[in-house]
Amino acid sequence: MKLLCAEYNEAGEVAYNVIGDNALLRNNDDFYIPAFATELSCVPQVVLRIGKIGKHVAERFAGRYYEEVGVGIRFYADNLERELLAASLSPAAAMAFDSSAALSPMKSLTGVSPENMIFSFELNGKNVFTREVGELARRPEETLAAMSEYYMLKIGDFLFCGGTFRQRDLSIGDHLRVLLDGECLLDFQIK
Known part of the structure; x- marks a missing residue:
């Protein structure tokens, strides 16, 4: 699984990459800010669970490659990201560290499109971002098709669809929730 x-x-x-499963944060466990992250941000995302092996998937067939959807939050150590980019180094360590990708339970999509x-x-009880899935920067099928050009899709992989909205200046005590169709799937605190 990747x-x-x-x-x-x-x-x-947009750019596409793969991170290890060490980054997963599950079961609504609290997120603990690592010592190297003096500035923290996050990007809430729609997540697809891949259910079929595929490579070079055409966008029109992309819906056949997943049957489950959930939500996630990717965390970023902004200070480390700036330092690495300034040194012309890959910023991967600033976004792929342990527990940097919170993942909700998956919901079945049998016969339903997430669009x-x-x-x-x-954030802290206030809604700061709401969109229809079809209004995000790229539709899930478009992201899946593009990703399959670079990486083999395998059963059980999770596709974090990304987004342009980024919540900055997170701190200890912040309460984060992500909902899909009014159902709260992620609910945890930063510690």
């Missing part, structure tokens, strides 16, 4: 991740910059340009589902992110 975590396939779409990474967006502020201009909406019209409402995706919401709440």
Whole structure:
């Protein structure tokens, strides 16, 4: 199992990468800020669970490669990311560290497209981001098809679809919740 991740910059340009399963944070466990992260941000995301092996998948067939959807939050050590980029080094350590990818339980999509589902992110009880899944920077099928050009899709892989919204300046005590169609799937605190 691997975590396939779409990474967006502020201009909406996207890159794709793979991170190890050491990054998973499950069961709504609290997120503990690592010592090297003096500035922390996160990106709430729609997550697909791959259910079929595939490579070079056409976008029109991408819906056949997943049957489950959930939500996730990717954490970023902003200070470390800046330092690595300034030194012309890969910023992977700033976004692929242990427990940096919170993952919710998956929901079955049998016969349903996620396009019209409402995706919401709440910080400390306030809704700060809401979109229909089909209104995100790229549709899940578009992201899956593009990702399959670079990486073999395998059963059990998780595809973090990414997004351009990034919540910055997170700190100890913040309470994060992510909802999909009004159902809270992620609910935990930063410690």
